[in-house]
Amino acid sequence: MGNNASIENVYKLNGAVPISAAIPFGLQHVLAMFVSNVTPIILVAGAAQVAGGPMSAELTATLIQNCMFIAGIASLIQVVGIGPVGSKLPVIMGISFTFLAAMMAAAGVDYNLAMGGVIVGGCVEGVLGLTYKYWKGIVTPIVSACVVCGIGLSLFTVGANSFGGGGDYLPDFGAPKYWIVGSVTLATCIIWSVVAKGPIRALSALMGLIVGYIVAIPFGLVDFSQIMSRGVIAFPKPFATGLPQFNPGVIISFIVVFLVSATETIGDTTALCQGGLDRDITVEETSGSLACDGFASAIAGVFSCSPITSFSQNVGLCAMTKVVNRFAVGTGAVILIVAGFLPPLAGFFQTIPQPVLGGCTLMMFGQILVAGMQMIQRAGFTERNMTIAALSIVIGGGFTTSNKIFQYMPQMIQEIFAANIVAVIFVVAVILNLILPKKMGND
Numbered sequence: 001m002g003n004n005a006s007i008e009n010v011y012k013l014n015g016a017v018p019i020s021a022a023i024p025f026g027l028q029h030v031l032a033m034f035v036s037n038v039t040p041i042i043l044v045a046g047a048a049q050v051a052g053g054p055m056s057a058e059l060t061a062t063l064i065q066n067c068m069f070i071a072g073i074a075s076l077i078q079v080v081g082i083g084p085v086g087s088k089l090p091v092i093m094g095i096s097f098t099f100l101a102a103m104m105a106a107a108g109v110d111y112n113l114a115m116g117g118v119i120v121g122g123c124v125e126g127v128l129g130l131t132y133k134y135w136k137g138i139v140t141p142i143v144s145a146c147v148v149c150g151i152g153l154s155l156f157t158v159g160a161n162s163f164g165g166g167g168d169y170l171p172d173f174g175a176p177k178y179w180i181v182g183s184v185t186l187a188t189c190i191i192w193s194v195v196a197k198g199p200i201r202a203l204s205a206l207m208g209l210i211v212g213y214i215v216a217i218p219f220g221l222v223d224f225s226q227i228m229s230r231g232v233i234a235f236p237k238p239f240a241t242g243l244p245q246f247n248p249g250v251i252i253s254f255i256v257v258f259l260v261s262a263t264e265t266i267g268d269t270t271a272l273c274q275g276g277l278d279r280d281i282t283v284e285e286t287s288g289s290l291a292c293d294g295f296a297s298a299i300a301g302v303f304s305c306s307p308i309t310s311f312s313q314n315v316g317l318c319a320m321t322k323v324v325n326r327f328a329v330g331t332g333a334v335i336l337i338v339a340g341f342l343p344p345l346a347g348f349f350q351t352i353p354q355p356v357l358g359g360c361t362l363m364m365f366g367q368i369l370v371a372g373m374q375m376i377q378r379a380g381f382t383e384r385n386m387t388i389a390a391l392s393i394v395i396g397g398g399f400t401t402s403n404k405i406f407q408y409m410p411q412m413i414q415e416i417f418a419a420n421i422v423a424v425i426f427v428v429a430v431i432l433n434l435i436l437p438k439k440m441g442n443d
Contacts, residue, residue: 010325013090013277017328025323026331028206029092030339032361033311034349036158037071037094038064040306044100044114048107050241055111061230061343062240066303067095069236069340074296074308075333078289079326084130087269087289090276090329092314093296095306098261098422099254101415103306106250115244115301117254122297122307125258129290133283139266142385143429145375146392147267148274150425151312152369153397159365163358177219178355185212185359205317205360212356221353230343240304253412258294260416260423261309265293267372267422268310274378275319275371316364319371383441388432396425 009015010025017025045060074093081088099118106114128135161167163186165178172178189208193201216222269289273281289310297307318324339345379385399405399417406418417423 010323022328022331025328029332040095044103047104048111070300072336078292079330085291087285094311096309112245116246117250118301121254121258125294132287141379146429148271149372150422155365159362162354166354181216182355182359208360216353227347263426271371276324316367319367382443392425392429396421
């Protein structure tokens with residue numbers, strides 16, 4: 001990296017960092033998002049129909065490899081930038097959970113119907129990203145702040161489910177072994193943050209993963225057989241499930257979800273700038289992040305993958321550690337790309353137990369909510385802003401935890417909003433922002 005390379009540069013957006021230091025910081029980002037990156041495609045594959053029958057295990061494995069490769073490519077574009085595409089911020093991209101319901105609905109009929117929606121919807125979001133300056137007034141600081149709070153709230157159960165073993169569908173969910181492994185992992189992260197000095201203090205999540213992984217082995221939570229189960233080398237395969245099919249109804253439903261995903265990307269990149277860089281995001285950075293989000297998702301469709309989006313886990317990691325160097329985080333993108341070619345490396349990442357991930361991510365998810373609160377403070381505690389924040393958050397949180405409140409709505413509305421707190425918060429915040437007077441009460 002030259003004579004000016006310094007580990008101290010990990011706290012700067014730009015600057016040379018020794019490769020020996022960049023790799024562990026990049027690896028930390030990969031470990032924080034890896035399981036969440038492949039989980040959506042595994043769930044969709046379980047519901048998918050290809051050529052008149054269920055998806056095979058071999059084809060599912062190919063899609064997992066493709067997802068890692070695409071996540072790495074999208075992250076590299078986001079970090080480095082290609083013209084106006086890419087925010088040039090330390091943003092890690094991965095497979096989005098936001099599209100899970102739409103993907104499973106379309107894939108349950110024919111997986112390639114979903115791919116048509118992904119490709120067209122991704123292109124639509126990409127164009128919206130490039131034209132962001134013309135419609136940015138819709139997403140004001142208070143709307144973005146509410147969305148960031150919603151992202152933080154939406155991740156709480158993700159962290160808790162991982163901590164308890166993976167989810168309450170498991171017969172032994174919350175067993176003592178999961179509590180022990182998760183607690184040791186979380187304690188390691190906290191102790192490392194307190195005891196470690198200098199730049200290595202930012203490796204608390206990686207240390208927690210290492211210690212938690214070791215502790216999990218005697219509990220039988222690590223399955224080493226996965227590491228070599230798919231051979232040594234596997235190349236990403238375009239159109240792995242066949243050519244995409246373009247159905248107007250499916251395409252419209254995906255475009256709607258892409259609009260919701262765009263707000264999450266705005267929230268994530270805004271939170272990264274607020275929490276990691278201690279500044280406001282620029283119009284160009286937001287435009288580039290959305291363009292990358294959309295066009296990278298279209299590329300994901302070519303590789304038979306679900307849409308790509310920014311990962312809140314990694315935003316929380318940047319906010320917690322203040323490691324925001326593009327080169328250091330970009331090494332994580334390269335690791336993901338390499339994992340897309342090397343099944344053993346990908347297999348190793350897949351062996352990380354859920355309680356280890358839960359112990360590491362709890363603090364990160366909390367940091368996102370705190371970043372949202374800080375954004376509300378920056379927007380100002382006016383009566384108008386407090387009305388928007390209070391109503392959007394309580395409606396988003398309340399309506400998405402009341403299982404049957406949307407049952408008489410059209411199926412598409414249920415799929416988009418019934419379990420998506422971020423989508424509900426965004427819609428309510430935007431509507432209130434448009435209809436409420438600029439000055440209210442004592443403002």
